[in-house]
Amino acid sequence: MENLVVQSNDSYAALHAGFHWQVPAEFNLAEVCCGRWARDTPDALAIIFESDSGCRAQYSYGQLQRAANRLSNALQRRGVGRGDRVAIVLPQRFETVVAHIAISQLGAIAMPLTHLFGADALEFRLRDSGALLAIADEVGLPLLQALRTQCPSLQTLITVGGQPQGEHEVCWMAALQAEPARFTAVQTKADEAALLIYTSGTTGDPKGALIPQRALIGNLSGFIASQNWFGFDPAEPGKPSDAVFWSPADWAWTGGLMDALLPTLYFGRTIVACQGRFAPEKAFELMQRHAVTHSFLFPTALKAMMKAVPQPSKRYQLKLQAIMSAGESVGDAVFTYCQKQLGVMVNEMFGQTEINYVVGNCSRFWPARPGSMGRAFPGHRVAVIDEEGKTCPPGVSGEVAVHRRDVQGALDPVFFLGYWGNQAASKAKFCGDAGNSWCRTGDRAHMDAEGYFWYEGRSDDMFKSAGYRIGPGEIEHCLIKHPAVANAAVVPKPDAERGNLVKAYVVLSPGHFGSAALVAELQDHVRAALAPYEYPKEIEFIDALPMTTTGKLQRRVLRLQEEARARLKGLRAKRQTRELLAQD
Template identity: 60%
Template sequence: MDGSQARDNWAAMHAGFRWAVPAHFNMAQACNRRWSEAPDAGTRVAVIAHGAPEGRRVLTHADLRRQADALSHALAALGVRRGERVAIVLPQRFETAVAYMAVLQMGAVAMPLSILFGPEALEYRLRNSDSVVAICDASAAAALAEVRPQCPALRCVVGVDGAPGTDADWEALLAPHRDPFALVDTRADEGAVLIYTSGTTGPPKGALIPHQALIGNLPGFICSQNWFGFPPTAGEGAVPTAGTARSAGLQNTSVFWSPADWAWTGGLMDALLPALYFGRPIVAFNGRFSPELAFTLMQAHGVTHSFLFPTALKAMMKAFPEPRRQFRLRLQGLMSAGEAVGDAVFHWCREQLGVTVNEMFGQTEINYVVGNCAMNGDTEGGVGWPARPGSMGRPYPGHRVAVIDEEGRECPPGVPGDVAVNRYDVHGQPDPIFFLGYWRNEGATAGKYTGDWCRTGDLALRDEAGYLWYQGRADDVFKAAGYRIGPSEIENCLVKHPAVANAAVVPKPDRERGALVKAYVVLAPDAAARRSAAPAGFEADLVAQLQAHVKGRLAPYEYPKEIEFIEQLPMTTTGKVQRRILRLQEEERARGRA
């Protein structure tokens, strides 16, 4: 049975779903501590390290608890208190999972930072958050050492694997602590994670995520991952809970993997934490993605469920049109997000991977709210609904999502508007998915809402069946190769170069990545004069200098792949850059090339 013929259980699932959010809840308790107290804690695997040497390949829940308890004690000895921010600047590895559990169980706030961040990006986030401790390995040690003098609140930098220039060694720090750590009884609506998200005006904003947001993620995770190995017996629209996870965990053989960085919402809230919540192993890999690596890894570890960006799926499709001729795959569920998957990839996943890819939509502030639950045509038990290629999907159970106009009124079918999520579900219950607000930015938090509607800033239209169809961004943030790009931070970085007077960053349509980062640059007078009189090759050299300038200060994926020099930027009468004009110009050029 294909997706178009599958039974549609969407309305029944919404009608039967009810939130069950306790007053007190802690992510670490749900993701590790309860599993560590089970009889099989010593053999139940939490994390598998792909390519690791013998003796370092698996981290059990007992290991995870023991190391997390030691780190919590060590952080407490360093003076870390409830509510204080601890920066975690680590790739996918055992210590990353340990750090999250340790920080969360002591009531502190985990602040994920990508190892791809350059000094400037790190400094802003560390200073703005007043982070008191940072944990890193060699991949970020040099950048942290460079910005350390500008971060007065940062009392200690902990180095993993002997990372140079740090204050304390991970192993030495944990060694003296062998006693269990007493869980801090956090409120469900207490801050747990601070993730910075890019914006178009001003610097990045820190979204404070509560512990209960993990519960809010679960319906979408379960639906998009084809019930994640649990029997689809939710005739009344329920999703597996902590109780069913514990009781069914021994029979569940799911193994999860995603190349998504655990420092991002997609890697943390859509992969690492949900997998640990259900007591199933997640594969960690710290290295460059390639199609061959993806298939080899999935074969080696029997991966059953995954989150893969459309860019990754496109590369895998081109490299291996018929992957099951070369690899033994066990995929049962596949989610994709970040940009549109497209018809070709959608059909390749169904025909060659044996799964219907479930597209998903969300953002850091309100994650995992819309998507599909195709269940590969299997609708036994009254769950799932057909996937429509090209559609964002429908609201997941527990979330009331609508397309609204500027006044907050719901748009009729076929009329574009802003995708928004209501604070209350269809039954009038509070939705736990919401962020608590932007860190030290009450104005931006208030501007996110129209009454009880939280606006995403993404435009879509809704059809008669309730499916959403993406129309574009309401602001200037865009996705490039799955990464969320905020023009402001890149523009600010470019302007700091002595040759640049002003800059505007827009997406340039690209068949492979969805979009490339392109910068329009107005040169400073002396640089403009040198360009006019310079010999051939000057402009190419200047472009390379500006690209290296951004690469060295922000993340590598943020540097402009293309730079165009212009005399002046299109501006409004109030002095704001009209990026929309430049974006439309790039779209028109793309149509001309096509």
């Protein structure tokens, strides 16, 4: 949808100057990611699936379209129409892709939910969104069955595996087999809602970011750049591509859905769906087996791969052409490992669910600098601004923000529509006039003279742990539900492996006393209600939390305390090393 064919000697400035968005009035994810390929190249390979249990299968674009048509008919028969929310509680598998295509064909709104969510997290999102129908596998089904009475809008469950119970549940295969393989898709406007993706809240409940159909167009310049043109050769535009994409990122999150699955299908390429836990050796074996050329790997995954297989070329024959990474800085060691051992330069990227894929690197057309977030991708106007919304000069710290309009003055299609049912939060995300405003990211950074952004931290209390974006509010609420907890604060604890660990400071209720057994009990309490990556890896019991005079929790005080402890620990380790060396 954009003019991205350039000569290999073009500079970064030339890329921006020659870039123009081309956003049609009507646009639909199902059509551009499947429909057109099913008509033009129906036998082209779309999905390669495998699971830890040994199941393997391949699906063409034609097969994908026929299955999606049957599901669209089945959903329509059960009352799903334009604008209705449909929850998808599935991991990486063929049915997940079918669900997204089928829902988009109806003009309905897909709400991807990770199967890692516990009861509390699922219930809130289902109730808040008013989801009409949910699709789940045997892992998520029991929770959804238990929650149906608490979610009055949820009328039907479609089960992918598992055993349907009652008249409100139906088997996936039975539902599809009862429907024709033809369906006339609705025509949607580019500004119509396509996805509802919930982000973790720093305080209070998570917010549902409403993503329009056009947002995929806004993602494409960053996707192509960070994937080093994704198999396209600017010198030979018509040359066939052998691109095969894989990422362990969960398709329920923006990183897996908008950074991997949908852009790959948009270009009619093949994506590998692997259902199972990530493991370094398994990742290398999978990439070799399927000749993976492009990937999105979190820094945590890359670090694990580096430690497990220091010299992959001695064990595996890989065809990697590009790796994109995001969530935290990969660091010099991982950057060098990928360059020397994998033969690719890691392109780091920055974005949010609300405004994804806006800053990053493309080693093919501008130098990647280790530790930098990169530069603004073509089509996006990104700056560091101060509290008044004014652009900061190079080297001055401020908040990363993305402008509604690009450098050409055209509206940037990457923007979300707003937060579901939360106008106040939607308004607070922007500063300036409605059509000429900056969207605040909440991330602090400074920009150097060459346009590279250097991350400094969150303006609020969000943080990243092992690539996951963590909001303390939901975890604190969960902890406080336990009878032993009077109050709680969640902050990041610096960690060399994960970037940060989730740490909770807990004030106990009268009559309760801190112990190792209580720590384990509280950890299990959070793990059961939320996602596994959200439970506090460390819990410290204290008499009182730091508060402002108006009664607001000062997480910043605890965060700084953890950072100071980490520095002191590092200094002690260095001193001990010097003493040992002196003894030798």
